[in-house]
Amino acid sequence: MKIMDILLMYIKAFTVGGVICSIGQVLIMKTKLTSARILVGYVTAGVILGALGLYKPLVDFAGAGATVPLTGFGYLLAKGAIDGAESQGILGAFTGGVIAGAAGISAAVFFGYLAALLFKPKMKS
16 A cells, blocks of 8 residues: 555545544534433434445545444444344344444443553542
């Protein structure tokens, strides 16, 4: 891979991921939505866009810039459910999303536990 191709890949990922995060920041600043509702909205938007086939082109274009934010997690759940339904029927529709997201969820739990062991939390003053 050429240096320019790698640089362009980084620029695409940074730009798309930055736009997704900027939308969340604007929602926090300009609306009365809580952070939790915005996060749920992002995951739901990723599921809907993934199920409609509209998120895949963004993933193909931006790579990690589209898969790392929470919309990417929603897309992963939808893609897993669709793949599971195609291969295992109705049961696969329910288990596919969990199977697709298992590695990421496991990593988050493991590293969260590791951080809890290594660092001492302090109360806010």
